[in-house]
Amino acid sequence: MANLHEPKLISGNANRPLAEAVAARMSMHRGMDVNLVDARVERFNDGEIFVEVFENVRGEDMYIIQPTSNPTNDNLMELLIIADALRRSSAARITAVMPYFGYARQDRRSKARTPITAKLVANILVEAGVERILTLDLHATQIQGFFDIPVDNLYASPVWALDVMHNFKDQMDDIMVVSPDVGGVARARDLAQRIGAPLSIVDKRRGKPGEVAEMTVIGDVKDRVCLIVDDLVDTAGTLCKAAEVLMENGAREVHSYITHGVLSGPAIERVSKSVMKNLVITDTIMPKPETIACPNIRIVKTAPIFAQAILNTWNGTSVSSLFNHKTLQPIYEGVYGR
Template identity: 45%
Template sequence: MVTSSLFTTPAAPPLLACKSGFNQAPLPVHMRFDISKSSQLSNGRLSLPGFSCIHQESILALNPDSTVKPEGRVKIFSGSANLLLAQEIASYMGMELGKINIKRFADGEVYVQLQESVRGCHVFLVQPTCPPTNENLMELLIMIDACRRASARSITAIIPYFGYGRADRKTKERESIAAKLVANLITEAGANRVVSIDFHSGQAIGYFDISVDQVYGQPVILDYLVSKNIPSKDLVVVSPDVGGVARARGFAKKLSDAPLAIVDKRRQGHNISEVMNLIGDVKGKVAVLVDDMIDTAGTITNAAALLQQEGANAVYACCTHAVFSPPAIERLSSGVFQEVIITNTIPVAEHNYFSQLTVLSVANLLAETIWHIHSDGSVSGMFK
């Protein structure tokens, strides 16, 4: 058991044997369907070339062909933002989370103490900067600082969801570019590398002066959609706004080059959007709305309503990051969606579950990314 003043890490679930001869822990996936069949097909597992089960002992000792740095030891620590995801990552790698004490003082200040040595270790810190964004960001910075002062050989910040990612440019006079500021803070704290899933925009990667690996959550969702056996001739992929066309086009190509439709909207203000018209044909089709995140769900719900008006037989919503700010749950559970498919980059509280919600795990994806980084492998090559 790994304990702290904020949370308790449960013991790793029992390990299952896999084809490679190493061990892999089963990962929970919350679905509204019978999980037994779906979990065998998807369960967050990637249909990507070169992926296999891995085990930390094999990385460091048993695999004679491994290119892992022989002097390096890997340690994974979790912040309080998404402890379950971090536990799943560690379990997949046959490891336990590092022992860390994180607490809040009476005045709200964050206290972090590593409870084991990291001297000479390659440290991976799992902490999305999701709501409460400022608290989780500050916690990450202090975790990085603690590892740096404890003489870690390298520090990689695993940030499944990068908060402030939407503040990536000036849209009005005298605005801050908060994404750049956050990148500077993480760098100055002492991180050597950042890993994140589906940045809101490409320019955010360039704001860092350290190495950045962007991991794509798309294969996890695609794998699950393929398991549903929807005929390709019945599919149409829809971007809920013009800015997401490139993302939706890439998604459509992976779904047997499905046709593409675009919802044109006019945003009236922050967290308020208005759907105007549809570009493309969805009549009689199964429409798959694709976006990187769902915040208040105004954009994607209005888009779904428009698709129904235009004759779509069913509407699926697919996104990587489920921010779910109010009134997102009310909108998403209103009946306009056949299914809402998300990943667990951000934890979803149980009281926010609804019957159409499906949560897929990205733990395997991040575990494989850690393996590729530590073995000096190509992260981008995972997606080719």
Template identity: 45%
Template structure:
């Protein structure tokens, strides 16, 4: 029978917004593919226009966008890209958000507050996303906000391996900067075989981003300490924690976090802190420089590429973290 095209295998398409194209191209190189060409621009009034410049019909499309500043613009752009893919008959659409905006607003602390992380999940579902992939969500419960598969990737192996190469773990203490990070800190201690310390802090709900350190619980005197967190925003938590550890006799203080947000005067604040090194991943673009050279940025691209490959080939994303507790 003539006139019928040969049926082809499904195709993987990596689609990037404008927030952080460098990371998308790095992931594409790991996958040995090209980033899908897209016409992305804004109208005079600021509305975003999206058009894919090649057919996406039947494709397995991965839409990658880190929610960096201006965060609301890049979230809206990613939503519009998902909508365009859905209307162009993509077979499956996976939203890849190395850093998910609004993830800290995952519960109500007081009355009349939103749960913005849930709203984010609902928006992507409404736009047409079938699957969500993110790195180190602020809390694991956010996975339950999206009504579909969620691939929650972890940067712990990447960060912990760096610390292991540069610090004698026999003299190392892992430090949770607050109660919310204790579970993650325990995973670090299990991996590195070193003790755990916890910093008790209290936030003023009327004054966001301000922290008071109350007490350090654990063995830190005469030891190197690594403060672990999911993100560093204004730097207040890390700076206060580093001061508390130094005051209690720590010989060296490092900090390791997945997301380097660095809002406001965070860089200046962190530069003045008693930190030997600050280790992050490149889930967000690092637009400001640290004059001291103490900032170390590790690439998350290989992990993202492996996870995308597993999803595309119907493999196991969990297998990437087998052996992790």
């Protein structure tokens, strides 16, 4: 049964441009203005975060748009405090729209006496009053099982499929989708199946943590246009090395499709000097000026898919329909329109 109230959006400071873009897309779909709830999210001189909501949210269906990207702890605290403010203001339901889920790489105990921080974050979000999670390309899908509330994990691969079919329409027979490691095969295979391309794998062996000792290409990439697919790029060391290995094995071109552009430390410099022709990322993490200025980094918008997912959640209709790139075609009309 559809909600009688309109969905209401509120944003922290992590990626306000994305929140505003989502509101604009929802306004277009609804045929009426959908604005961000008027609020202030500020810091006291000692660094404490303070939130004040200036509009009545009693009985409302609230959506907090806040990726927990760098600075992860500050952005996570903003999300928790906004949720607490909404809960104490009698909001009917609180959904955390987390385009990028921070701490997702700490999803298991890799050695003795280490935490499972992703589970801790899940517990804290629920305790703060969050009743539903909406995110994109979780680093590990089992994180959904850390929650006892609904978690809708959207996929970037349908968007990538539209992008590839638009930008490589004259080279589709030459495309080779590449997983940068064995663990990411499922994600790469998903895109490969959508666009009807073969799959290759770069098998990496680490000498010690943080250093790749050896890389081997599994599959024939000679004269292929290789598309490396992964969920996040951090310092870009492994990604740039994988691109070099593919070129050494005869690839014609190498492009990368990475959902979350963390791009910390020397990443931008490495990408700019890499043999990769393009690194394509989404705007789940607010891009830095140097990211925008980098000539071989392209940013794809996620506002269309998040706006539709929020509307589907609010209406009580299927979110899984957004897993199909054919369903996304009209949503991304004007971006990848026919």
